[in-house]
Amino acid sequence: MRHYAAPLEKLIEQFEKLPGVGHKSATRLAFHVLAMSKEDASAFAQAIIEAKTVIKTCSVCQNLTEGDKCPICSDPTRDASTICVVALPQDLIAIERTREYNGLYHVLHGVISPLNNIGPEDIRIRELLQRAASDEVKEIILATNPDTEGETTAMYIARLLRPFGIKITRLAYGMPVGGHVEFSDQKTLSMALEGRRELQ
Amino acid sequence: MRHYAAPLEKLIEQFEKLPGVGHKSATRLAFHVLAMSKEDASAFAQAIIEAKTVIKTCSVCQNLTEGDKCPICSDPTRDASTICVVALPQDLIAIERTREYNGLYHVLHGVISPLNNIGPEDIRIRELLQRAASDEVKEIILATNPDTEGETTAMYIARLLRPFGIKITRLAYGMPVGGHVEFSDQKTLSMALEGRRELQ
Numbered sequence: 001m002r003h004y005a006a007p008l009e010k011l012i013e014q015f016e017k018l019p020g021v022g023h024k025s026a027t028r029l030a031f032h033v034l035a036m037s038k039e040d041a042s043a044f045a046q047a048i049i050e051a052k053t054v055i056k057t058c059s060v061c062q063n064l065t066e067g068d069k070c071p072i073c074s075d076p077t078r079d080a081s082t083i084c085v086v087a088l089p090q091d092l093i094a095i096e097r098t099r100e101y102n103g104l105y106h107v108l109h110g111v112i113s114p115l116n117n118i119g120p121e122d123i124r125i126r127e128l129l130q131r132a133a134s135d136e137v138k139e140i141i142l143a144t145n146p147d148t149e150g151e152t153t154a155m156y157i158a159r160l161l162r163p164f165g166i167k168i169t170r171l172a173y174g175m176p177v178g179g180h181v182e183f184s185d186q187k188t189l190s191m192a193l194e195g196r197r198e199l200q
Numbered sequence: 201m202r203h204y205a206a207p208l209e210k211l212i213e214q215f216e217k218l219p220g221v222g223h224k225s226a227t228r229l230a231f232h233v234l235a236m237s238k239e240d241a242s243a244f245a246q247a248i249i250e251a252k253t254v255i256k257t258c259s260v261c262q263n264l265t266e267g268d269k270c271p272i273c274s275d276p277t278r279d280a281s282t283i284c285v286v287a288l289p290q291d292l293i294a295i296e297r298t299r300e301y302n303g304l305y306h307v308l309h310g311v312i313s314p315l316n317n318i319g320p321e322d323i324r325i326r327e328l329l330q331r332a333a334s335d336e337v338k339e340i341i342l343a344t345n346p347d348t349e350g351e352t353t354a355m356y357i358a359r360l361l362r363p364f365g366i367k368i369t370r371l372a373y374g375m376p377v378g379g380h381v382e383f384s385d386q387k388t389l390s391m392a393l394e395g396r397r398e399l400q
Contacts, residue, residue: 011250014244032219050211051241055205066207
């Protein structure tokens, strides 16, 4: 039996596809959209389209950006001798918020996870190795999460980087093991950055 | 400090406007949209636009519909002598799901709520009185929620309907007081429909 008018059912279905949104929440969100002004609803739809069409990954650090090169890679005041490697764009933002770091980044867009069928070739490690080949780079900080997959990814990358003779460091265990870079408070993250240790 | 690329920030803001969605959830949803295929994202945006532009209220019962008259009002097998008055379209759906009711509906689109500045003229009571004037109508079931605002609205409407000499009934208190029609289970709702009592 069809319950709501077809366009409403379709909108509920769309909301249901989002992570953590069940049927009841989806229904509530869809009714909220119906109650919006026409301008607000079209601004919402427009934002979805625009985010999908305009956002690319930076040709250098792989972070999300509108242009070819992201604002951090284009900033001449940033220290190009240090690269901080993170799993996700959200992690980069968390580190930027500490205001303790002035180097560049590299976003892997994932971690090695055999259980989820994600191997080294599925994340942006190749691009990192290309950057490591430059003489400019003196240190690479591995800032993946301090959990099993993050550790595995860090160890894997450290082994690949060893031949380059660059200093390779890892965020200090200032964060609780099993935690997430994205959701750490600024103080803990600052401490973790400061106490970073060199990998042997 | 700007953190994400502007179109992404804009999308996060849009998600944050939805009820029950905080900044962290909004960020997670926005990244989910970025991870969607282009087709899926545009289907999502399209569903928002379509729901807003295509859906109107039925000229008879005020339920949400695509055409001028909703499928229930257009269905000749429905019993036009009974009108079930509900606060919201979601409540109508909950009653349809019981498969116990074969009459028509009237959707008020709200309840009288002085605290929220919603008076009798802000909901579709006038349209109900126009329908009550027809000779065809023999019974009007007031199926607003059994809470303070729902009761108040039912009592108010009952008083206005009295001069028409129609039988006016209220859903039985089969439901827990303070509960919601929308989220009641089908059994409870069926019992409430069956045991409906006439208002004196």
